Amino acid sequence: MEIDKNVEMLTVDQQELHPSLSDNEDPLLSRSRGIFQLIIFSIIGITTFFIPFTINDKSTILFDHIASYLVNDLHSLAVGLLFLLMAYGAIKPIVTGKYKESITHAILSFAKVAGLILAGLYVLGMAPDVIMEKDMMPFLFEKLALPVGMIVPIGALILASLIGFGLLEMIGVLMQPIMKPIWRTPGTSAIDAVASFVGSYSIGLLITNRVYLQGHYSTREAIIIATGFSTVSAAFMVIVAKTLGLMEFWNLFFWSTLIITFIVTAITARIPPISQERNDDADPAAQALADVKGNRLGAAVELGIETSRRSSNLPKIFWCNFKDGLEMAAAIVPSIIAVGLAGLLLDKYTPVFEILGLVLYPFTFISGLPDPLLAAKGISAGLAEMFLPALLLSEADFVTRYVAGVVSISSILFFSAMIPCILATKIPLSIPKMLIIWLQRTILSILLASAFAHLAIAVGWIG
Template identity: 30%
Template sequence: MKENHVNAKNLLKFILGSAFGIAMFLVPIPQGESFTTLLDYLKNFLKSLFGGSLPYILLVIVVGSAILTVYDYICKPDWIRKNHYLSKAFSTTPLYLVSKVIGAIVIAMVVLGKGPEFILSADTGASMVSLSGTLFCIVLGFSFILPFLTDCGIMEFLGVLLRPVVRPLFHVPGRASVDLMASWFGASNAAVILTREQYMKGFYTKREAGYIMTNFSLVSIPFCLLVADTVGIANLFPAFYLCICVVGIILAVIIARIPPIRTIPDTYQEQAGKQLHEEVPQEKGILNYALEISCKRAEGFNAKGVLASGMEVVMGMVFDLIPIVIAWGTIALVIATYTPVFNWISYPMGLYMKLFGVKEAFAAAPATLVGFTDMFIPALLLGSISAVKTKFIVGVLSLVQIIYLTEVGTIIIKSEIPLNLWKLFVIFMERTLIAIPLIVLFANLFL
């Protein structure tokens, strides 16, 4: 006799657990002229709780991580190598070992205020330490709440219901819609971490996870408003955000069908195998099947699993990812801020935008490429631009490019998804080149 997973206990887990996860990640809460999420409130609460001690906490973490990683690389101690959590945090490759050491040097300089200005500047090292403080608070709050969104059944439920639309349009499971909503209302780096965890558990293939990370991890609505205000077009925000949404969807449809995303192996994480079951059996209705697999998923949800899953994310992100984010992000921002590299390489982009009639194209060109390093720098570079339409075009572009090394790029590279720095840059350029004529068309229609 086939086991029936739909019972009162599993239904309560599914409904109450999922409701908590949705409330934390997906429900928009009014905040001034915009809105945010409860997860963002929790992040801000943790930041205020740590206060001025947060940089020193990060200093201890990053320097300690570098020391233990060097020790592990040289001595290979069993107490690290044979511990699941410690090995994820401190056993690594030479590239990431060097990155952790650089991260430790940068944060020591910034926190202690000793070092060259190009490292200590608010535009470079100080910016990355601040960003890492935010990421630290997100990870602390996010890690132990994430299972309520991923393991209580809501992703299975929505996955079955939305599969007929999402699968043919984007070539991903229906559950990917949750990643998209988590990013739109919350934070893009949180959505990338969510996608990585779903891949590690066998719910996405390598291709699907890589695609979702590089196409669905849009920045939050409050940040879009901040960019619009920074470039001086806050009065155009409804058209500005509508353009972001429309162009973002068109890009997602196109990018799914071209290399390098199309060439990523469509295989599941080797240890986890395929855990996805969204195809509805012929003998069952879509709602009944959605409820059945949701309750089956919720059946295995318990406090021990939440703690274990949360601890794994915390160890990997705090001791492994944050030092690398500081190192790579600082190097990228130093290049963008203190060298003429982006002015040199952006000349072809000036020609390309001029082809579509964009005013002040060459002055705005560096802003079209510098977004690869950080998502806020393009808005800052537009201060010298006087043409409102050009500000609109480049402002929208900076928010649909998605792949920012300081925010999501490093997380993607550090995951097991086969997307290296070069492939990310190729996807970034594909999104940039395809988006510009679409945004120009939109701007010409509505401005």
């Protein structure tokens, strides 16, 4: 059948993540188990990530409650676990020799070591007074590094329910008809796009790079996906929302950010420099085989069941996701402290972000933000580290905080992690081109996010 052929083609790239079934297993029993797992784990993932619960007068999503309990009620344990993560993240590039690969890797490796040392000095009370002010290291460590260190691994563990048992693949197939006309990418990129958004930019880039090298994407398509869909994970979005005081409107923030990000991607795909990239170097046969024909809903359901059916080793699936979360937290947290502190010091004692913010000022001004210069200055810091706008604008008015949150996610590119990750792939994208794409995405995100924020307030969706 046509659906069976489509399902077979679409599951090729998923088999590495989903252990094959035993040859002796009854197909009917395995199919029943696949349906059961698909339903149960989808419910668990959706409930945990998107339904707020009120506990101790605090309303937020369930896994944020768990992470908050660790940070607030088991603070000493959380700090100990965080230092183990940071030590691993700082030492690993040295032991593996990754710091030798390029100047960028060397700088990032140095930043991780510096972050570990700074965190140690802070906890021991030995840090210089200039960085012990409450809006410096205390804020970075207690309000950012510690929650990130707890939320990312827990979020990655829970994400297995959303991405490991067929729901992701079902959404990908159902989205395929709109991918080419809107984002100018082939149908199979739907799975890549959703995986990048709900998973992590590093995993998303690995998938994009692999599929690009296999000839399924042209150069232009690979760049569109890498710079347009590879956002930070949903777990990081929670940190941004918490820092900016937006968790009360979590679902509104999450879904509007997703939509705005994808609208911006549709626009940047049609303008230089992306529109000028090669679009004739993909393998036509590979792209044609990936297009679903016939009953799309049926193909989506069958692919979801088949993916779930192959997910037979539950401990391995959850452990692999948890391990990925630990690796990501270990790599990100020490660099967040070092780069974040550098950004805060630059903001407080130099005019760097004021100068960069002048480029964005016309757009924050026409967007009707109450303090457009402050907003432009804070948002511009996102080029160095995606968390900096949240840190610098955490005390601003609601509209500015919302816009800063959306832009920090939707702009995609930042020097502390994302740009080096792209440089490590085979996707031909230079730093100057990435800077232009960052500016385009930031400007478009400011305009769209501010328009939506004003609309949401006017119609009563907020406050």
